Amino acid sequence: MSSGEDDLIARYFKPIAADPGALRLADDAAVLKGGGDDLVVTTDAIVEGVHFLSNDPPETVAKKALRVNLSDLAAKGATPAGFVLTLALRDANERWLAPFARGLGDDAAAFHCPLLGGDTVSTPGPLMISIAAFGRVPPGGMVMRSRAEPGDRIVVSGTIGDAALGLAILKGKLMASDAAVRETLLGRYRIPQPRIGLAGALRNYSRAAMDVSDGLAGDLAKLCAASGVSAVIDAASVPLSEAVRGLMQQGQTSLATAVSGGDDYEILCTIPEDRFEAFAEAARGVGVAVTSIGAVVAGKTAPKWLNAEGKEIALPRLSYSHF
Amino acid sequence: MSSGEDDLIARYFKPIAADPGALRLADDAAVLKGGGDDLVVTTDAIVEGVHFLSNDPPETVAKKALRVNLSDLAAKGATPAGFVLTLALRDANERWLAPFARGLGDDAAAFHCPLLGGDTVSTPGPLMISIAAFGRVPPGGMVMRSRAEPGDRIVVSGTIGDAALGLAILKGKLMASDAAVRETLLGRYRIPQPRIGLAGALRNYSRAAMDVSDGLAGDLAKLCAASGVSAVIDAASVPLSEAVRGLMQQGQTSLATAVSGGDDYEILCTIPEDRFEAFAEAARGVGVAVTSIGAVVAGKTAPKWLNAEGKEIALPRLSYSHF
Numbered sequence: 001m002s003s004g005e006d007d008l009i010a011r012y013f014k015p016i017a018a019d020p021g022a023l024r025l026a027d028d029a030a031v032l033k034g035g036g037d038d039l040v041v042t043t044d045a046i047v048e049g050v051h052f053l054s055n056d057p058p059e060t061v062a063k064k065a066l067r068v069n070l071s072d073l074a075a076k077g078a079t080p081a082g083f084v085l086t087l088a089l090r091d092a093n094e095r096w097l098a099p100f101a102r103g104l105g106d107d108a109a110a111f112h113c114p115l116l117g118g119d120t121v122s123t124p125g126p127l128m129i130s131i132a133a134f135g136r137v138p139p140g141g142m143v144m145r146s147r148a149e150p151g152d153r154i155v156v157s158g159t160i161g162d163a164a165l166g167l168a169i170l171k172g173k174l175m176a177s178d179a180a181v182r183e184t185l186l187g188r189y190r191i192p193q194p195r196i197g198l199a200g201a202l203r204n205y206s207r208a209a210m211d212v213s214d215g216l217a218g219d220l221a222k223l224c225a226a227s228g229v230s231a232v233i234d235a236a237s238v239p240l241s242e243a244v245r246g247l248m249q250q251g252q253t254s255l256a257t258a259v260s261g262g263d264d265y266e267i268l269c270t271i272p273e274d275r276f277e278a279f280a281e282a283a284r285g286v287g288v289a290v291t292s293i294g295a296v297v298a299g300k301t302a303p304k305w306l307n308a309e310g311k312e313i314a315l316p317r318l319s320y321s322h323f
Numbered sequence: 324m325s326s327g328e329d330d331l332i333a334r335y336f337k338p339i340a341a342d343p344g345a346l347r348l349a350d351d352a353a354v355l356k357g358g359g360d361d362l363v364v365t366t367d368a369i370v371e372g373v374h375f376l377s378n379d380p381p382e383t384v385a386k387k388a389l390r391v392n393l394s395d396l397a398a399k400g401a402t403p404a405g406f407v408l409t410l411a412l413r414d415a416n417e418r419w420l421a422p423f424a425r426g427l428g429d430d431a432a433a434f435h436c437p438l439l440g441g442d443t444v445s446t447p448g449p450l451m452i453s454i455a456a457f458g459r460v461p462p463g464g465m466v467m468r469s470r471a472e473p474g475d476r477i478v479v480s481g482t483i484g485d486a487a488l489g490l491a492i493l494k495g496k497l498m499a500s501d502a503a504v505r506e507t508l509l510g511r512y513r514i515p516q517p518r519i520g521l522a523g524a525l526r527n528y529s530r531a532a533m534d535v536s537d538g539l540a541g542d543l544a545k546l547c548a549a550s551g552v553s554a555v556i557d558a559a560s561v562p563l564s565e566a567v568r569g570l571m572q573q574g575q576t577s578l579a580t581a582v583s584g585g586d587d588y589e590i591l592c593t594i595p596e597d598r599f600e601a602f603a604e605a606a607r608g609v610g611v612a613v614t615s616i617g618a619v620v621a622g623k624t625a626p627k628w629l630n631a632e633g634k635e636i637a638l639p640r641l642s643y644s645h646f
Contacts (some may be wrong), residue, residue, distance in 0.1 A: 038354050105324065118366060119367050124372060130453040145349065
């Protein structure tokens with residue numbers, strides 16, 4: 001005697017819930033062994049039509065839902081320990097669920113972050129995937145947003161702006177005639193790369209960190225506000241992909257768009273000057289590019305963005321807001 | 324420099340996130356100190372039009388969203404430690420958000436289960452509230468569904484069927500001319516009573532437990548299946564409120580409806596015979612009524628429901644399923 005909901009869970013999600021703490025998804029709750037660590041808890045949801053598009057492949061929707069949470073764990077210096085999933089579906093459509101579960105399972109395995117439990121509910125509205133993810137740090141080891149100090153270097157991982165332009169292409173707001181450029185940017189929008197490899201280096205060397213999800217400019221302002229400091233950014237040093245540089249040269253986009261677009265899921269952190277080399281070395285060791293883009297300064301004013309001539313750039317919109 | 328989303332969080336949710344681990348909701352994640360305990364993790368979502376109605380008071384929607392999760396923690400023998408919230412809203416409507424946050428904050432305080440973090444997203448569809456809640460048990464102490472043994476008593480807390488009839492009244496499918504009956508049943512639908520007080524007694528005396536959320540008959544079948552056992556239930560002993568008894572006497576509802584309706588959020592557990600008195604005594608100590616309704620028996624057949632004459636009752640529908 002099984003309901004449709006139980007069948008759905010048994011069929012698609014039990015196979016990817018191999019952790020003993022998941023109790024084969026056959027109980028009301030999961031168990032996370034404490035083991036002396038602090039647990040870092042984060043939650044992020046993605047909504048059809050807002051964070052992903054109706055015709056995005058189900059595999060990439062699943063990966064994005066998990067990865068936006070893994071990105072938060074990485075920024076906090078945490079090692080993934082598991083996640084729970086809430087899935088709001090209009091119907092139990094196998095053609096969507098099978099690839100969704102496959103994508104989720106592949107990433108859960110790749111990032112050593114097992115599915116521990118969840119809830120599946122019906123909705124007449126858009127699909128929504130909400131994940132709460134858990135990571136471990138040694139006691140007191142979570143990297144905060146609020147500890148940046150004047151003199152720290154400001155560092156970002158990877159490249160900035162790709163995902164926002166990927167979304168602009170999908171929405172028909174931006175033309176990218178070069179197929180390779182198009183694929184690169186779409187891929188960055190659909191499948192973020194959580195910088196889990198950087199977690200240890202962040203714990204060891206950074207003073208403050210967060211992930212860049214709502215746009216670099218706005219997220220930097222949040223980090224500065226949380227730390228009670230300001231910043232000076234050398235706009236020309238913001239790391240951009242070849243794809244974005246090319247579109248900028250064609251006049252199709254601007255730096256302001258790249259740094260306010262969101263969905264980057266890169267790491268923004270501050271590193272004391274005397275630890276920067278060690279941090280950069282550790283980042284090279286895990287194959288993640290990191291770039292110093294400015295410095296933390298004393299004060300409570302908004303971060304200053306300077307162009308190559310040292311003149312301040314006005315950013316019309318700092319970040320994405322839902323409301 | 325704050326976005327609308329940040330304003331909303333600062334205004335409504337920061338005041339109810341007083342736990343130090345919540346970091347004033349100003350970071351990407353929260354910290355849960357391990358402290359040697361096992362953490363019990365559960366997640367449940369409620370959707371407008373499915374689990375609550377558009378015109379339900381926002382306070383009760385908030386309370387229900389948290390309480391359905393607290394009910395799971397109680398059934399697992401866990402002491403609440405905190406929760407994270409995903410709120411999918413069509414707009415940031417203060418007249419809805421202010422009472423919602425107040426209801427949530429009142430319950431977070433009453434049940435010692437602080438808000439630790441969350442995500443607020445916009446949706447064009449129905450409101451949805453997803454909560455992941457955390458509880459603590461001593462290592463290895465979580466009460467499972469799967470440990471029931473033949474000879475155990477089958478016990479439920481409170482009364483069964485009230486909430487399902489409350490929903491039927493709200494949907495206009497059931498008339499309740501008596502205002503007191505009506506209010507009782509609506510209250511049970513809108514504001515479940517998580518049996519947090521029973522957590523210690525369940526840990527100490529029960530062999531298996533779960534909460535009754537999808538209907539007693541279906542949930543009992545799940546517990547039996549998870550434990551590899553069957554059960555015999557004395558249907559006449561199922562605890563019913565005066566309100567439900569009255570409606571049954573009027574021929575407006577039936578026992579079958581009461582035990583398959585869902586939304587009870589009572590505890591279903593199995594207790595070895597020699598521990599039953601101690602369990603009942605502990606339950607009295609925390610002011611929760613518990614009733615023995617049958618026994619676990621060997622076998623893998625579906626649980627048998629017997630009437631006062633010992634004849635088997637056929638239940639047309641065991642439980643609520645979303646799909």
